[in-house]
Amino acid sequence: MGKKCAVCNEGEGKYRCPRCRITYCSVPCYKEHKGSAACDAAYERLVLEKESQAAKESAAVLKDFESEENADENEEGYRILPDQLDRMVESKELQELLRGPRLREVIELVDAAEDREATLDRAVENNKEFSDFVQLLVETINPEGAPI
Numbered sequence: 001m002g003k004k005c006a007v008c009n010e011g012e013g014k015y016r017c018p019r020c021r022i023t024y025c026s027v028p029c030y031k032e033h034k035g036s037a038a039c040d041a042a043y044e045r046l047v048l049e050k051e052s053q054a055a056k057e058s059a060a061v062l063k064d065f066e067s068e069e070n071a072d073e074n075e076e077g078y079r080i081l082p083d084q085l086d087r088m089v090e091s092k093e094l095q096e097l098l099r100g101p102r103l104r105e106v107i108e109l110v111d112a113a114e115d116r117e118a119t120l121d122r123a124v125e126n127n128k129e130f131s132d133f134v135q136l137l138v139e140t141i142n143p144e145g146a147p148i
């Protein structure tokens, strides 16, 4: 069974709003939805979701980075605490950096690599943008400078 139309709640949600991705059933419903406050609200939710997804991706990158540094002390590696993740999502500086296409490229590269730690090390060494990002990431989630 498919989704219901988010506008009239009756028809089948066969189509998607290109802006906010809600589903709708027909042209009249889309006309009603287009430019509405509901579309704005759904679009904002979508943006927030994307940003927290980006933060989670960078958390995964950082996890690899830290787990290598702490390998001797902690076999399980590093875990991002929920409030640290919140801080990452809230950091405008980080979000700004993450919007850069080159940085996303590096993160995706590391994420897809077989040897993520080695790829990450190379990325930090060879890419100033990325090493700045990792630095900022560490500062953001760990503002007191206490050892993680």
Ligand SMILES: [Zn+2]
Pocket: 005, 006, 007, 008, 009, 010, 011, 024, 025, 026, 029
């Ligand atoms: Zn409808």
Ligand SMILES: [Zn+2]
Pocket: 017, 018, 019, 020, 021, 022, 033, 034, 038, 039, 040, 042
């Ligand atoms: Zn919409």
